[in-house]
Structure formats: structure tokens, C-alpha cells
Amino acid sequence: MTVKYTETFLQELTDxxxxxxxxxxxxxxxxxxxxxxxxQQLPKFPLKHRKSIFxxxxxxxxxxxxxxxxxxxxxxxxxxxxxxxxxxHQEK
Numbered sequence: 001m002t003v004k005y006t007e008t009f010l011q012e013l014t015d016x017x018x019x020x021x022x023x024x025x026x027x028x029x030x031x032x033x034x035x036x037x038x039x040q041q042l043p044k045f046p047l048k049h050r051k052s053i054f055x056x057x058x059x060x061x062x063x064x065x066x067x068x069x070x071x072x073x074x075x076x077x078x079x080x081x082x083x084x085x086x087x088x089h090q091e092k
Contacts, residue, residue, distance in 0.1 A: 001043035001074075005083045009070075012086040016068075031066065038065055039072075042081050046074045060084075 021028035
């Protein structure tokens, strides 16, 4: 499987990194790098993370990372994991 990023996710990630960098530039770089490492692990175990609380669909999942939910969709027919959005984590 390959990982594909939506424009929405990329914009949300950019906004968050800029926000973090206002106070802690090094932490912003680390946040982005560490998140990228987590996302690149998804093809190995796409069902590892919980079913999304934002959608009622088992192929849409939430990766929880440092207080954020990274919502992604598993598209088996195209052999792709689509990274949809970055949201502040909330419990169901």
C-alpha cells in the first residue's frame, strides 16, 4: 500500500506546524518528522488504529498522535491509504 495525502490534511498540518513554531521551532520540526514516521507505518498495519469517531465506516480510522487525531481511509481496491485530516483529539 502507498500513502496519499489530501490537500486538506496538508493544509491542516502546515497550519499546526506554523502554530507550534511560533513558540518552539525545533518542536515543530520534531512534531512533523515524528508524525511522518507514524504515518509511514500505516501500510504495514492499516487496521491497527481505532475506527474513526468522525465517520461510521470501518475503513476510516483515527491514528492518535500527541493529542491529535489523524483520520485516514483504507482504499484496498486502489491499494492506497488516504490521509484525510488532522484534528485535535477528542474522546467519543
